[in-house]
Amino acid sequence: MKPTIPTERLILRAFSEGDAESFFAYASQPRVNCFLRDKVATLEEAAEKLQQRSREDDYFAVCLKENGTLIGELFYHKEEPDTFSVGWHFNADCGGVGYARESAEALLRYLFLEQEARRVFAYTEDDNVPSQKLCEKLGMRREGLFMEFISFTTYEDGTPKYENTYQYALLKKEWLHQKSSQVVSR
Numbered sequence: 001m002k003p004t005i006p007t008e009r010l011i012l013r014a015f016s017e018g019d020a021e022s023f024f025a026y027a028s029q030p031r032v033n034c035f036l037r038d039k040v041a042t043l044e045e046a047a048e049k050l051q052q053r054s055r056e057d058d059y060f061a062v063c064l065k066e067n068g069t070l071i072g073e074l075f076y077h078k079e080e081p082d083t084f085s086v087g088w089h090f091n092a093d094c095g096g097v098g099y100a101r102e103s104a105e106a107l108l109r110y111l112f113l114e115q116e117a118r119r120v121f122a123y124t125e126d127d128n129v130p131s132q133k134l135c136e137k138l139g140m141r142r143e144g145l146f147m148e149f150i151s152f153t154t155y156e157d158g159t160p161k162y163e164n165t166y167q168y169a170l171l172k173k174e175w176l177h178q179k180s181s182q183v184v185s186r
Contacts (some may be wrong), residue, residue: 004084022070026091082118121169
């Protein structure tokens with residue numbers, strides 16, 4: 001069963017049927033190509049996708065604590081016994097106030113402490129600067145740039161459009177060191 005994780009301003013929880021409209025608001029207009037596969041065209045499609053997500057353990061709905069409104073999502077996938085890939089997708093109208101960072105910090109804490117992750121990594125397209133900045137704020141290091149790594153869409157002639165993709169990562173021991181340094185500096 002998926003835990004509910006409170007932060008200062010947010011609640012991370014399983015998706016529910018009541019999230020369909022808020023989910024539709026950001027999933028109907030993805031800002032980056034990697035979310036094109038999750039694009040929904042109708043409220044009904046949004047509700048169907050949420051039913052699926054509500055049964056999956058690797059998605060968290062990110063909601064405002066004050067009113068329960070869904071503003072985005074976090075996801076993780078176990079890649080190896082102790083390695084997880086992570087990602088996020090937020091409503092653009094909720095940007096610029098630290099919600100992505102606050103929720104992603106909670107996700108890292110959950111993965112490192114509850115899921116016993118040794119290593120967490122994220123992929124971000126080379127033109128997705130906000131996601132790159134979030135990775136850096138989370139203390140992740142840029143490990144490399146994969147040229148023409150993956151295709152999420154095609155050009156008008158039908159040929160694949162390949163994305164250049166950065167990989168960021170963070171080890172548990174690095175995360176623990178960051179947390180202990182933050183406590184000491186306070």
